[in-house]
Structure formats: structure tokens, C-alpha cells
Amino acid sequence: MWDLDGHELTGVYGTWSERSYELTDLEAESLTLLLSAEDSPGPDWIHRIPDEFYGESMRWSLTVSRAEVTDIHSTIVQGTVDGVFVDVLAQRFDRSWAVSAQDTDDDIAQEMLRRLGLVHVPASGAWSGWLPESQVAITGRASYVPWPQPCC
Incomplete structure (x- = not known):
């Protein structure tokens, strides 16, 4: 996206x-x-x-x-939310960001992600949800060509 x-x-x-x-x-x-x-x-x-x-x-x-x-x-866009690193996946017309954060054993980080309204998906080991643009600080964008190219 x-x-x-x-x-x-x-x-x-x-x-x-x-x-x-x-x-x-x-x-x-x-x-x-x-x-x-x-x-x-x-x-x-x-x-x-x-x-x-x-x-x-x-x-x-x-x-x-x-x-x-x-x-x-591939392109990766990363940011932070209250000090937790997130991948930025999408943006809606209201300018909110879809984010995903890797699972963590840190109880404080888990509580912060839960407080922000992100949902934990145990099968993927990630937290995800939509956050207002003001809560996400974009920290980096990178594009790269995977090698070897995937496929047949």
C-alpha cells in the first residue's frame, strides 16, 4: 500500500x-x-x-x-510508538496508520500496546491495529531487491 x-x-x-x-x-x-x-x-x-x-x-x-x-x-517502513518499534503497513484517509509490532516478553511494552488498542495475534506473534498519525513517528524507509529472486 x-x-x-x-x-x-x-x-x-x-x-x-x-x-x-x-x-x-x-x-x-x-x-x-x-x-x-x-x-x-x-x-x-x-x-x-x-x-x-x-x-x-x-x-x-x-x-x-x-x-x-x-x-x-520489498519496502519496509518503520516507526516508533512510545519507544516500541513498529512496521507501518497502511494509511487511511483520516491519516491513521496501520501498524504491526513483534511480540515481546516485556510486560510494560505489552501493556502499552494493549493500552493503545493494538490486538495481539498469537498465531503470528505480533500486535497490530490502527493508530492516529500523531502517535506514530516514522523513523526509516528502505527498499531492497531480494536475492535470489523468489520463484520458480
């Missing part, structure tokens, strides 16, 4: 038909492109059902051959 200023957030991206898209299904011979838009970008694009976390109903997907996608790279 991108922030409201057009910067990539934590995720994997690539270029298809001269446009950048978020990618999923990276271990397959085909990749799934994701796009947020009110209207379908074309007849082959599939409307994605909103999930409980993002709640975004304007997401579309298209599966294309891996050979058609160039410039595959």
Missing part, C-alpha cells in the same frame, strides 16, 4: 505495464497485482472482499505472468 503522499509502505512491489503495483503470491509463476481504486481498472480485474483489518472495499486484483513484472522489490 501507499501512504497518502504516494510513498510505498511495508510490502512487495513491482512494475507491470509501466505502472507500480503492490504484489502478492510471490512464490508462484504468476503474481497477483493489487490496486486500490473505486472503479474496476479493467474487465479482467477482480474485486477483493474487504478484510477485517484493512476494511478497504476498493481493492482490485489481477493475476499476471511473473515474466511480465519487472523491478520487483
